[in-house]
Amino acid sequence: MKTRSIVIANPTGFHARPAREFVDAATERFPDTAVTVVKGDKRIDGKSMIRMLALSARYRDTVELTVEGGDEDGAIKVLGDFFETIHAE
């Protein structure tokens, strides 16, 4: 199990597109890895697009990413970097 604490870098928040790309990457590239995202008192499955949207992670929010099983090193790097990237509008 690996955990990484991240501050959302995208000025418009972790909106539909980055969220979609995150969920797609988690689902397709890391099928054997359980992905959990925690923000405040919310803990969600990082492979659920609906939960990801409902998390409404905003600019400067801190989130905690946990990956377990499968390619943990790859998942923590690739998925964590999604939060730390500015996504073009």
Next chain:
Amino acid sequence: MSATYRGIAVSPGIAIAAARVVPPDGSPAAPARGSLAFDGAAELAGFRAALEKAKLELAELRDRTAAELGALKAEIFAAHLSILKDPELASEVERGILEDHLSAAEAARAATDVFALLLAESGDPTFAARADDLRDLGRRLVRLLDGGADPLVLERRSVVVARELSPSDTARLDRALTAGFVVAGGSAVSHSSILARSLGIPAVAGAPDAVDAIRDGALVVVDGSSGLVTVDPDPAELELWRGKAAAWRARAELLEAFAGRPTRTGDGTKLALAANIAGTADLSDALARGAEGVGLFRTEFLYMGRADLPSEDEQYAVYRHVLERMGKRRVIVRTLDSGGDKEVPCLGMPREENPFLGVRAIRLCLERVDVFRVQLRALLRASAHGSLGIMFPMIATVEELRAAKALLAEERAALAASGAPLADTVETGVMIEIPAAALRAEVLARECDFFSIGSNDLTQYTMAADRMNPALARLSRPCHPAVLALIAMTADAAGRRGIPVGVCGEMAADPVCAAALAGLGVTELSMGSASIPLVREALSRVDLPTAARLARAALEAETEPEARRILEGAFQ
């Protein structure tokens, strides 16, 4: 008899056509709970088949939209596809069928409603808007399960009238046959409104009375510029609307052509029209409207609404992003302009009696050097990624300019010593918005690379009239000869030193003022992106020598209306 209804104007233009009323989605059938005919396994199989079919439809819709309108517009369907693949959605529908004994259609509707509610309650408008996507998917599944015909297949040019139009509804419509939209729900920022604007289809949202009143086949006029919907217009009204529609189309075609052109006056002089932006979200629109640069990047958004100060890395990432998106085009970043009406709680500054005349902008930055240095370092590091100009706001004296430049030079030296890549030159400019700066522009021009006139504050400080106070609106007039005189002094001083001078207030977006400013020697006008094609078209009809003569004449006017009348002559 004709009737007119008012809604929200969400996509401009005028449409006149017969109504195609889209019936509200089929009302839920009687619950199958306890029904003897209920066959859970069949419902489950039906749902799974519909789910796969919906995925195929969405992938096709995504690819078709990407090909026709670009990847950005196709994103919505990519998001729908990801929602559809969400394991929680499938398991909620399956639970509805197996435990609640709902039909597949009912279970799909119930599950999407539950999740739509979850998003609507997330408390953030950006994410709450996604609730519509869930309901949209619910309808798609229900339609596939019912095997129903598509109500959005049009046989003739029509105004589409509906309770609600989902993004996939609007995308499925034949563009050539869709004259306009009238929608009961929604707002200017709902998906269908945004898509309507990008498709150039006139649309009115928030018009439930109109939607209730319109019968299928009735003649409807949709004015997406004013939000008016007229049903069954009489012959005289119809004639009037046809004239308006033709004039609007001609104007829209003209302006569209101007978005992609360089800015030239009627006599062929080149000017630059730039965009004012207040965050990265404004960039796409700026580029689409043909901005030739960013004339004012307000950086306050980085500091507002938070408890701590933005770090150097965080600011660097934002500035770099903007510079990279604008490429070779110049980006003028205004350093922190807090105070006045822009409170920045994380700075912990004491309350002031007169915030507009208080420790704001550069005054604050020179007092809180720790905060200022962080921003300067972030800007310098970003300078390697584009064409950057740094502008200092609220400069009243040359000492302030020298102090700001000294800090910049220190940070530059420190960064260079550490080996950080920096642009060879980073231009520094003064925002001219205090009368003292305009009066002493000659001195300031010797020590900076450009001026940008902040006409809103310059007017406010010249007339000593709070621009937020509606009772003083008669004084908040940038065409007053007193304000024009200060602008002329600034432009003249810049001209003598050979440095460029821009204007980045509301004034720049007013065609009459824009012509006057060009006549006074201003070379860059920066404004909200939406105004760029409009001002560009207006300037193309201006003869610069005439505008110059009129602007000088306006300086001699006794009153603001007189000055304005003279300046309007540039368009005769």
